[in-house]
Amino acid sequence: MTYLGIDVGTSGVKAMLIDREGRPIGEATAKAMEPVRPQPGWSEQRPIDWWTATLEAADRLAKDYPKEMAAVRGIGLSGHMHGATLLDREDKVLRPCILWNDGRSAAECAEMEAEMPRLRDIAGNIAMPGFTAPKLAWVRKHEPEIFERIAKVLLPKAYVRLLLTGEYVEDMSDAAGTLWLDVGKRDWSDELLALTGLTREQMPRLVEGSERSAALKPEFVNRWGMSGEVVVAGGAGDNAAAACGIGAIRPGEGFVSLGTSGVLFVSNDRFRPNTEGAVHAFCHAIPDTWHQMGVILSATDSLNWLSRVTGQTPQELSAAAEARFTGPREEIFLPYLSGERTPHNNAAARGSFIGLSHLSDATLMAQAVMEGVSYAFRDCQRVLKDAGTEIGQLLAVGGGSKSTLWLKMLAANLNCEILLPEDGDYGGALGVARLGLCAAERVSPEEVMTMPGIAKVITPDAALIETYSEHYARYRALYPAIEETRT
Template sequence: MDKYVLGIDLGTSAVKIILVNQSGKIVSEAYHEYPLIQSQSGFSEQNPEDWISAVYSGIQTVLKKVTIKPEAIEGLSFSGQMHGLVLLDTVNTVLRPAILWNDTRTTKQSQEILQKMRDFISITKNKPLEGFTLPKILWVKENEPETFAKVKTILLPKDYVRFRMTGVLNIDYSDAAGTVMMDVEKHQWSHAICDLFGIPMNILPPLINASDEVGTITKETAVLTGLSPKVRVFAGGADNACGAIGAGIINENEAMCSIGTSGIILTYEKGMRDYHGDIHFFNHALNNAYYSMGVTLSAGYSLSWFKRNFGKTLTMEEFVTLAEKSPVGANRLLFTPYLIGERTPYADSNIRGSFIGLDAMQTEGDFIRAVLEGIVFSLKDILSVYMCYQKSIETIVSIGGGAKSKLWLQMQADIFNRRIITLKTENGPSYGAAMIAAVGLHWFNNFKECFDQFIQVGDIYFPQKENVDKYNEYYGLYQEVYKDTRSLSEKLLEIERIPR
């Protein structure tokens, strides 16, 4: 009998579930959406019960598409959106909607954390940005004290789903690191942080490895999903960590470039490395390893925004193809993709995007190419930070929307001046979650063996020297735009704040 695993990726807008066999082939998949709650500006929340409904429905959909016995599915694991705050009471009932990673209400709390604790970054290896979990907890403590008084346990999104499916409370190291309450080097919750900010240690769940088995699903879960009650459940990890596994990033000189709504450059770290908060540094879903990453907030979002406003009648493929008519440098047009602020390397929520070098001779294709180039320039900013810390990256695996266009892939090779690799089958975090289950079940002795079986390289793009030289000149100008427009962005925002 063939054997299978499920990979469950709990995203921000939907859950993606895939069924994978022992050779790494996806034999069935499902995608179920759930709503976002935005009650006021800066707030971003979800009802955890919506996650449960979507996951259970998704598993049912996956099973309906295949004719296999439930017993053939031996295990499952999770990937999940990072940093989200789920609060449970003494009987494990959700106390309030979950506060998500893209919620920005916590600027005050984020600033206070660094003011009160100078060695914070040395413990967590990260700045306490608004998106992370600790500022959210402090916001609830300050603004909803009656709710905070009832808190018995905090969980992150995928850990709550796993709890509902198994009845077991815990959190893996890769997601725990994203709370910025953990001592990343010591692999334990930080007593110093919790004591200083008045967070009881007993509300923090036990820490486990991503590939650790937490048990089997409950009988109720089996009935509601159609799975066998004997299916073994493995902890899983943060979505970016699982995405790196799904892309086969296991060497320190390799990186993953993921262009989705946001853009990410992520690389494997075998041991500790101190980036002083300039780059995110987290515990990995791979045991006793780490990963680091930089984020540009409006990568694919910039392109979809531009198409939504100026290319409504075209498909995305047709829209991007228009950029092929434009030369390197888009006829002297630069675009900075700071539509909702920026994270790496600037961590500036006030900066806004711009087109620089507008010319009456420029065409639609020039604007589209400028947007594509600007997104890659913003990702090169992250590589530049790595270079400042003598981190050598030779090969980049490109996934997401940026891997769907040959033009964009060659652009990455030329701007990064690195070899760019694509994958034949790319399913990101859900595939990484399935691989965690496969290794947990001992289908393979280690992740390297799993990578060799599951991951196949697609096309390879090499930098073209003439383009590299031109892009280096344009990138030098691109780097000047932030500092030259920063004060203008702040003044524009200030105009809107002035009462009339």
């Protein structure tokens, strides 16, 4: 028996096969058309592009692994969150999907919070343009003829599920990113829906990510050489799917993602919002579990920026910084090149270098950039603690985790062990393949979602903890001072 995970991204779709023990067997990817930006701050994509890429990736697996695809018993779906896919009564797409990184609905966010002061208490999150509900408020105001025709609002992976199964279904983790979910109760909120002129009849049915959502249509069972009933699990939003891939499902377990943007993800045993700190509090993809995320918008992208300025590659900059590292110096970097999410919720924030001197060179600036990103993660940890969350240890994922120095900085700033997993793919496709296994075989997620082998453990350096605490205090004082001069 095998299980298939399908991860729907904006740049393409990745499909992965795993066996009954959760080991990867094979994978295939297919590109999607890039999002378009009709106006500054807008970001849209045609849902048909996700579907075409899904079929291409699955067809490739069926060609390259026919025996293994024939043995598929369960499928899990992951997707980029928050996208507003609008359908009419015949399931026709009414307009291009408004994506997670679309910022057009800032005014609607302010209007929603002013009209409903309890919004944050129910949704567990601040109204931000990235969420789905403000996008619908924008459509209602600016495209009323389209709004009137809306029969269903689906997130990206729910649209793919509809075409695979004929059913309107969403899992809790993805639904939590709409701003229509009562995250504590794990149910749609009629109050939040009414705020944008919608009802629960226009929403998909909710299931847990590890539960059965529907069955694959016979036409696709035949197309891919399968047999019998193939169960489609609820699946997960992209970050919850990644957590399932690395086994971060128990309270206190989590990961730090050093990618283009940065995520500090921690599983919780109950709903723990902290909207004042711009923490995301979402349902996890498994029952009776929630998670929190601190999100920073320029993690490795900060080093990429310095690379473009200096003409050195990010790898050269980080290697030089590691070779000369003796501890924090005068230079401090605020990594707000694209604004910031946690803890400031300020899209207009901008990055800064402080403490430059004649001795400052590209290597010391690279060190400061890496430290600044580490301080930003420390900011995330601080507001997670304000919500009552303690972090024991974190797995490190993403391109930046290849830098031992960066992991050392994180361990000292977060004062916790950073675990580097053995080489392997622990992303969303693996995570939802595991959810497909759970749904098809009715086994508990705890049995399936184990952590990978650990290649290296970075323990906090006591001396660095002390010195970084002093420098972090300077870092924290700089943001309000700089913002005050910009207003």
